[in-house]
Amino acid sequence: MVFFSVVIPLYNKARYIENTIKSVLNQTFTDYEIIIINDESTDESEALVRKLNDERIQIFNQKNQGVSVARNLGIEKSKGKLIAFLDADDYWFSNHLEELAHLYHHFPDCGIYCSRYKIKTSKNHFQTPYYFGVEESFRGVVKDYFASNIPFRITWTSSLAIPKQILETFRGFTPGVTNGQDLELWTKIGIQFPIAITNNITAIYNNDIPESLAKKNINSMNLMDFTPFKSAEQENPSLKKFLDLYRIEYGFKYYIFGYQDKSSFYLKDLDKQNISLKIRFLLNMPPFCLRFLFKSNRLLKKWGINFSVYH
Incomplete structure (x- = not known):
């Protein structure tokens, strides 16, 4: 061995x-x-x-x-x-x-x-x-x-x-x-x-x-299932906050590219206190504006500048 x-x-x-x-x-x-x-x-x-x-x-x-x-x-x-x-x-x-x-x-x-x-x-x-x-x-x-x-x-x-x-x-x-x-x-x-x-x-x-x-379009992906973690999340606030970040990530990307139903599917299970003001603001913007910001962020990374809605 x-x-x-x-x-x-x-x-x-x-x-x-x-x-x-x-x-x-x-x-x-x-x-x-x-x-x-x-x-x-x-x-x-x-x-x-x-x-x-x-x-x-x-x-x-x-x-x-x-x-x-x-x-x-x-x-x-x-x-x-x-x-x-x-x-x-x-x-x-x-x-x-x-x-x-x-x-x-x-x-x-x-x-x-x-x-x-x-x-x-x-x-x-x-x-x-x-x-x-x-x-x-x-x-x-x-x-x-x-x-x-x-x-x-x-x-x-x-x-x-x-x-x-x-x-x-x-x-x-x-x-x-x-x-x-x-x-x-x-x-x-x-x-x-x-x-x-x-x-x-x-x-x-x-x-x-x-x-x-x-970097692929999110609608072409099969995403992880959060269901098996729901019981553990109720007992562990840190786990809930951590997984809510990924619910936000998935829901936000679906929203950006116009998949409203799928976006709502991930965002509906969020604990409200885990949704930052930044996210609330961005989710009130039109998707076409967010797509522009999304593309701009990729360009910024090439210059060593990293912006994220998650941190």
């Missing part, structure tokens, strides 16, 4: 995949395997992986079924104690797995082990996430995970590792969900287990990709 299984779903990422895998091969902690799940790529992604010719790399092919099914297959094929996820266009610094291994040994009873990360918003600009109530120097178990998971996510998929046994208990990611599948699973785990975080940045989230899922 290896210590880490690194699971990388792969679909048409020929431009990035070599650099991503090399960042794994350069790790100072070397007890790992790399499992690539090729989700029926139509470019040269698979050929580029095979050229690397490293015995730690295993490639499995599946019919195109999306990232949830790909990650689940990676978990099934894995032999590691901990599963570390990495998207095919993201990047690890050489100490990433070493930091997570130390975190696991120091706090062995956690459900998720998280490293800190930077967000690449454009070619020359990076954003450093911060978390409510968690100091930059803090390392250990987060006191209130859902309260601190704002304004940025502590649990970003390419910067964390999870014991395989826990992933199997929760039966992995929900197939068919194309946006929020990771948020859904991390929330399930966060309700039942403590979450630990390092105090070092060891990964880069590449958000400077025009074709990424996060």
Whole structure:
């Protein structure tokens, strides 16, 4: 048994995949395997992986079924104690797995082990996430995970590792969900287990990709289901506030693009105290004005300026 299984779903990422895998091969902690799940790529992604010719790399092919099914297959094929996820266009610094291994040994009873990360918003600009109530120097178990998971996510998929046994208990990611599948699973785990975080940045989230899922029209996505969390939300105000931010995100984006019924579906379950004045103001603006602001925000990010209605 290896210590880490690194699971990388792969679909048409020929431009990035070599650099991503090399960042794994350069790790100072070397007890790992790399499992690539090729989700029926139509470019040269698979050929580029095979050229690397490293015995730690295993490639499995599946019919195109999306990232949830790909990650689940990676978990099934894995032999590691901990599963570390990495998207095919993201990047690890050489100490990433070493930091997570130390975190696991120091706090062995956690459900998720998280490293800190930077967000690449454009070619020359990076954003450093911060978390409510968690100091930059803090390392250990987060006191209130859902309260601190704002304004940025502590649990970003390419910067964390999870014991395989826990992933199997929760039966992995929900197939068919194309946006929020990771948020859904991390929330399930966060309700039942403590979450630990390092105090070092060891990964880069590449958000400077025009074709990424996060930038697709929301009406083309299958979103996570909030229903399973309603009982837990009643008992945990931090969880309710956290999930309401994503109800707002989904409802707001549907409103921007004119899908009023779907917007109302997500906004109807909000706790009124979780709706900021900023959101109330924006939801009273005509959708065409919001679409202009939405496009302008994308342009601002290219210059390193980040505006969000959520923080």
